[in-house]
Amino acid sequence: MTDVRVAGVGLTRFGNHPERTGRDLFATAALRAFEDAGVPREDVEELNYGNFMGALAEHQGHQAPLMAEAAGVRCPATRYESACASAGVAVREAVRTVRAGDADVVLAGGMERMTNLPTAEVTEGLAIAADDLFEVREGVTFPGAYALMANAYFDAYGGEREDLAHIASKNHANAVPNEYAQFRSEVSVEEAMDAPPVAEPLHLYDACPITDGASALVIVSEEYAADHDVDAPVAVTGVGQGTDRLALADREHVARTPAADDAAETAYAAAGVEPADVDVAEVHDCFTIAEVLAIESLGIAPRGEGITAARDGRTTADGDVPVNLSGGLKAKGHPVGATGGSQIAELTRLLRGDHPNSEHVADAEVGVAHNAGGTVASAVVHVLEVAE
Amino acid sequence: MSDDTADGGSVPATNAGYDEWLDAVADGEGYALVCPDGHGSLPPRRVCPECGSTELSREPLAATGTVETQSVVHVPSPRFAEDAPYVTAIADFGPVRVTGVVRGIDPEPDAIEAGDELEASVGTRETDGERIVVFRPTDEA
Numbered sequence: 091m092t093d094v095r096v097a098g099v100g101l102t103r104f105g106n107h108p109e110r111t112g113r114d115l116f117a118t119a120a121l122r123a124f125e126d127a128g129v130p131r132e133d134v135e136e137l138n139y140g141n142f143m144g145a146l147a148e149h150q151g152h153q154a155p156l157m158a159e160a161a162g163v164r165c166p167a168t169r170y171e172s173a174c175a176s177a178g179v180a181v182r183e184a185v186r187t188v189r190a191g192d193a194d195v196v197l198a199g200g201m202e203r204m205t206n207l208p209t210a211e212v213t214e215g216l217a218i219a220a221d222d223l224f225e226v227r228e229g230v231t232f233p234g235a236y237a238l239m240a241n242a243y244f245d246a247y248g249g250e251r252e253d254l255a256h257i258a259s260k261n262h263a264n265a266v267p268n269e270y271a272q273f274r275s276e277v278s279v280e281e282a283m284d285a286p287p288v289a290e291p292l293h294l295y296d297a298c299p300i301t302d303g304a305s306a307l308v309i310v311s312e313e314y315a316a317d318h319d320v321d322a323p324v325a326v327t328g329v330g331q332g333t334d335r336l337a338l339a340d341r342e343h344v345a346r347t348p349a350a351d352d353a354a355e356t357a358y359a360a361a362g363v364e365p366a367d368v369d370v371a372e373v374h375d376c377f378t379i380a381e382v383l384a385i386e387s388l389g390i391a392p393r394g395e396g397i398t399a400a401r402d403g404r405t406t407a408d409g410d411v412p413v414n415l416s417g418g419l420k421a422k423g424h425p426v427g428a429t430g431g432s433q434i435a436e437l438t439r440l441l442r443g444d445h446p447n448s449e450h451v452a453d454a455e456v457g458v459a460h461n462a463g464g465t466v467a468s469a470v471v472h473v474l475e476v477a478e
Numbered sequence: 479m480s481d482d483t484a485d486g487g488s489v490p491a492t493n494a495g496y497d498e499w500l501d502a503v504a505d506g507e508g509y510a511l512v513c514p515d516g517h518g519s520l521p522p523r524r525v526c527p528e529c530g531s532t533e534l535s536r537e538p539l540a541a542t543g544t545v546e547t548q549s550v551v552h553v554p555s556p557r558f559a560e561d562a563p564y565v566t567a568i569a570d571f572g573p574v575r576v577t578g579v580v581r582g583i584d585p586e587p588d589a590i591e592a593g594d595e596l597e598a599s600v601g602t603r604e605t606d607g608e609r610i611v612v613f614r615p616t617d618e619a
Contacts, residue, residue, distance in 0.1 A: 214555040223496045224520055228577045228611050229551060229558050229566045229603075237549035238568060245547065245592045290550040290587045335527060339568045339575035340519070344547050 093312040094188045095322035095477065098127020099435035100199075104303040104423030105272040108205045112141070112148055112304075113160040116201040119304035119428075120161035123197070127308035128320055134308075135193035137167035138184045140176030140200025141427035143215045147203045161306070163197055171427075173219035174376060176200050177305060178430025178461030178470030182329045184309045185472070194314040199306035202425035212300050216426070219464035221337035233297055233377065235338055235465045237289035240379040243345035244291070247394035251291050254378035255282035256401040258295040258420060261375060264407060265417025267446035270432075272301055272423030296378040301423030305431030307438075312477075324438045328363070328473035330356025336467045350387035350460060350469035357458070358389075361473035365389025368411055369454035370440055372433040374462040375418040384460045385413060388471070407450040415440055415447040430461035434472055441476050495522025500609055504600035508539040510573035518573025542616050543569030543576060545594045550585050560605040565589060567613055569596050578611035590615065 100122025102115050116139070124131055139157045144150050154167035170180040177200030184198035204212050216232040225235070243249060259279050265271035277295055285294035315322040332352030338344055358364065365388060373384035382396040390411050391399045399405040405413035416422045416436035419429060437457040439445035457474045499521050502508050510518035511534040513526035518537070525532055546568045554562035565580040567590065576598060583589040590596075594615065601612035 210554075210556045210559070213553065214557070217555050223493060225577050226555075227557075227608070229554070229561065229564060229579050230577060231551060231553065231555055231558075233553065234549050234551045234566055237551070238547045238566070241549060241592075242547035286552070287550070288553045290552070292549075337577070339577045340527070344568060 091189050092191055094185050094326045095310050095312055095315050096307055096324045096326060096434065096438045096474070097129050097310040097315060097320050097322040098123045098125070098308040099438050100126060100306040101270045101432055101435050102304045103270050104301050104425060106205045107302040110203070110302060112144060112150065112153070112201050112203045113156055115203065115302060115304040116157045116199070116306070117160040119199060119201070119306040120197060123199070123306035123308050129195060129308050129310065129318070131162045133195045134163040134197045135165050136184065136187055136196045137161065137163055137165060138170060138180040138196060138198040139167065140170045140178070140180040140430060142171060142173055142176050142202060143426070144203070146211070146215045147207055157201070161197060172468040173463035174374065174424070174426040175430055175461045175463030175468045175470050176427040179331065179468070181307060181309070181431055181434055181472065182331055182470050185326045185329050188309055188311050194311045196309045197306060198309055199304065199431035200427040201304035202427040203302050204300045204425060205302050209300065224337050224339065231289060233292055234289040236377040236379055237292045238338055239344055239383065239465065240291050243379060243382065243397065246345050247397065249397035252279065252283060253397045253401050254296050255279045257375065257378040257381050258282045260400045260406050261414050261418040261420040264415050264447060265421035268417050268422060269446070271417045271421055272299055273417070273421045292377055292379070298376045298419040298424040301425045303423060303425035303428050303432070305428040305435055307431055307434055323476060323478050324441050325475050325477035326472055327475045328357035328359070328361030330354060330360065330471045332469045334467045336464070338465050345383070347383045347387050347462070347466040347469065349466050350384060350462060350471065353469040353471040354388050357471040357473045361475065363456055363473060367456045368458050370415065370437070370451045370457045371411060371413045371460065372416060372437050373413055373418070373460040374429070375414055375420045376424055378420065380462065381413065381418065383466065384462070388458055388460055407447065412450050415445070415450060430470060433459040433461055434474065437474050441474060500600055503598055503611060508598055509536040510539060511535070512537040512573050520574055537573050539574070539576070539598065540572035542595045542597055543571040543613065545569050545590055545592050545596060546575060547592060548580065548590055550587055557608070558603060558605055561603055567596070569613060571598065576611060578613045580613045582614040
């Protein structure tokens, strides 16, 4: 087995770019990743590209060859689709390919174009990540599904809307210095509480925005980095993926995410680390309640205690384990097919020390990224460590 | 039984297994597919998703379901544009849980809560007339 390094990362600014094509967004992220890595494009042996709703947003299927030419690479190119975990599964496969010795350099990431569609169509587009026959037809929207999970959580473990508002406020504060974030303004707990409802108990500031954006990572073998004098201090030491029943109603418990439990267990075991070793985390907070479920699955908070972690300051920038120093999906934005790659880009910069929020995790050695699809029927966890 | 669902041409495509199940729920004869170990699931299904058994037989849903969780949805998808705000719920009907829209209550956060009893039937969306699973409180139904 070969050790795997993140040689370079690239992002577009996340936000409203309704006029920009998907191919332009991904090309921008990819070129930034190559520049950051100092790796020539002709060395890329595979492209693993994540995208969810390109057929709806751009009437464009078969996107992988298009993105290969946009990024200026000529190699086997494959699109991965696992709803909002599309880029996470694309990166996981890149790591596995390099670890297996099948390639030394893989370009991985994703893109989503969303704001060119009316909001109602985006709502419909996101909903199709749920079970069409037994959920979507019965009125389950993407926020509605997480609202069902939030109320189930409150019933099982306690908690209230104000706990969720603290998560929104924390993540907005973290996004302020992040030049790639969609929202770089603070939101108070009071403002979050007063915002209009989307699906009770979730209100506007509990929800991530609709976002255009792309992410790209240059993943290389340790040997390639050494042989080519590539500065790649961050290693991917563990990956894990989990799957659950698609429909919420079929889950063992509506307020738990066993797919993420499984992904975390596999990733931690591969890395040889424990939850207590985690210094910093980027988690899939498409809704505030999702951050609660994520940190419980990752073992950062015990079951039933994730709800108060932000309110008690355990996951804030100055807390024991800062969560979503990028701003998270909540404030940084959520171009769904790009998100899993962007989390690893943010975490890499946080660990390298060149992220605007790196000062909060100056001694961090172990980071974890949690990317979820739909209502966590799919989950991917990556463990990143400072290798040198 | 997909031929039976073509009333008024409102069903442009059929989904064998699902349409038949919805017809049964409409007739008050809703069922789950249950394996010998008692795991329930909804059709169409050839394999028990819990244990992999291929011996699936029909068992009736419980007469009433118990609310597990619910939400008042204010921002709908286009298919529910005229229905919002509405209450969506997951209710336990014995062998399976079922997801549906709750009618016969005000769409308010405390109108129903976990533990309440609901009956399942089939109604239509206000927006486009498509059939959906509808729950009603047992004292209303």
